[in-house]
Amino acid sequence: MFVNEGVFGVSDDAQVPMETVRWSNGLAAPMDHGAWILTGINTGHVRVTAQCLDVAPPVEVTDWEEIVEVSVRSIEGDLRINSGYDITPDDLPALNPQGIRARLVRSLQDD
Numbered sequence: 001m002f003v004n005e006g007v008f009g010v011s012d013d014a015q016v017p018m019e020t021v022r023w024s025n026g027l028a029a030p031m032d033h034g035a036w037i038l039t040g041i042n043t044g045h046v047r048v049t050a051q052c053l054d055v056a057p058p059v060e061v062t063d064w065e066e067i068v069e070v071s072v073r074s075i076e077g078d079l080r081i082n083s084g085y086d087i088t089p090d091d092l093p094a095l096n097p098q099g100i101r102a103r104l105v106r107s108l109q110d111d
Contacts, residue, residue: 001048001083007036008048008083010095010102012076027068027104033075040106048081052095056103066106073099 001008009016011034020032029036039046061067072079077097 001081002045002085003039003041003083004043004085006039006042008039008046008081010035010037010072010079010081010100012074012078012080014075025068027066027106028070028102030070030072033073033099034079035070035072035102037104050081050095056101059103064107067103069101069103071099071101 007029014033016034017032021029021036022031023029027038029038059067074095074097079095079097079100081095
C-alpha cells in the first residue's frame, strides 16, 4: 500500500474526528472512531496484512518488532484500511462493522 506523511487509516466513511486523535504511542493513534496507523516511513510502499480472528493470538515478539493493541470504533459500520491512495487492497478481509480490537505489529527490519 502506498502511504504519504507516514500514516494510513482504519476508518469508515464518516468524517475523520481529528480533534479526538490520541497520539499515545508510536504506532497507532485511535480516535473516537477510526485510527491512524504510523508506518515508520514518510512516503512509500508498506506491506499491510490483516487477519480476522475469533480469539486473540499469542504474542510472539522479536527484537525487530513493535507491538501495540488498540480499540477502533466504527460509526458507519464499514471499517476499511486506506491510505487516501489505495482503498482496501483486495487481499485484506472486511473488518467488523461495529469496531475491532487491533493488534498492530510493525517490523523494524528492512526486507
